[in-house]
Amino acid sequence: MNIQDDKKKFVREKFSSISGDYDFLNSLLSLNVDRYWRWITTRMLSEYQDGTVLDLCAGTLPLSLELTRQAPKRQVLAIDFCEDMLLAGLKTMPADERKQRIMPVCGDGEKIPARSDSCWGITVAFGVRNLANTQDGLNEMYRVLKKDGKLLILEFSRPQNPIMKPLYNFYLNKVLPKLAGLVSGDKEAYEYLASSIAKFYEPSELLGMMEKAGFTKPWRRPLTFGIVTIYVGEK
Numbered sequence: 001m002n003i004q005d006d007k008k009k010f011v012r013e014k015f016s017s018i019s020g021d022y023d024f025l026n027s028l029l030s031l032n033v034d035r036y037w038r039w040i041t042t043r044m045l046s047e048y049q050d051g052t053v054l055d056l057c058a059g060t061l062p063l064s065l066e067l068t069r070q071a072p073k074r075q076v077l078a079i080d081f082c083e084d085m086l087l088a089g090l091k092t093m094p095a096d097e098r099k100q101r102i103m104p105v106c107g108d109g110e111k112i113p114a115r116s117d118s119c120w121g122i123t124v125a126f127g128v129r130n131l132a133n134t135q136d137g138l139n140e141m142y143r144v145l146k147k148d149g150k151l152l153i154l155e156f157s158r159p160q161n162p163i164m165k166p167l168y169n170f171y172l173n174k175v176l177p178k179l180a181g182l183v184s185g186d187k188e189a190y191e192y193l194a195s196s197i198a199k200f201y202e203p204s205e206l207l208g209m210m211e212k213a214g215f216t217k218p219w220r221r222p223l224t225f226g227i228v229t230i231y232v233g234e235k
């Protein structure tokens with residue numbers, strides 16, 4: 001097994017272990033602001049009201065649900081390589097017609113099980129940071145996107161504001177792993193969250209990788225003091 005396979009195994013196991021508590025912890029740790037981040041990401045795809053959107057690294061399906069809520073004709077292909085995350089999402093999914101428009105599929109984001117040029121939009125919320133090989137994942141997203149389609153990546157970034165930065169780092173490294181560890185019983189999963197945010201690419205580097213994958217003039221929109229950033233790429 002090489003380093004990338006090791007990372008995939010570790011990530012899949014960690015998400016599997018917290019899958020039952022993932023949604024509750026997301027709301028608790030972000031004070032529900034994560035809902036706003038997914039809402040605004042979905043709004044940025046509003047020109048594609050029907051057809052298929054790929055929600056990659058879909059997890060417990062919160063973004064897939066928002067994508068179907070904002071566009072009543074839209075179909076969502078929801079791909080994740082952790083079956084337990086998809087199953088946890090299906091278990092708690094509201095019993096309305098949106099269920100018929102979300103197709104969960106267990107698959108790898110670096111080898112996307114979808115045809116080339118098949119989706120009008122691709123969303124990836126808090127998933128790109130977890131890929132073992134980011135460039136491979138971006139190349140695959142470009143392959144699957146239709147011409148004139150749009151990619152939206154919602155990902156954690158590091159706030160640069162001199163007041164916000166130390167407060168956020170204290171919360172992320174000291175408070176969050178302890179609190180989330182108590183609830184989920186897996187402190188390591190949330191230490192991984194903090195370290196993966198610290199080690200992730202600078203926004204300009206990720207934009208460069210998107211351009212390398214083929215996306216035209218990618219750009220970004222920081223939100224909430226730069227705690228998260230939405231990256232936009234078009235084909």
Ligand SMILES: C[S@@+](CC[C@H](N)C(=O)[O-])C[C@H]1O[C@@H](n2cnc3c(N)ncnc32)[C@H](O)[C@@H]1O
Pocket residue numbers: 008011012015056057058059060061062063079080081082085107108109110124125126127130131132
């Ligand atoms: C932080 S969760 C995000 C879930 C959801 N998108 C959300 O907004 O809450 C990251 C997800 O990425 C998935 N993931 C990580 N690497 C992946 C890969 N190579 N292929 C598919 N899914 C992957 C994990 O299994 C996990 O469910």
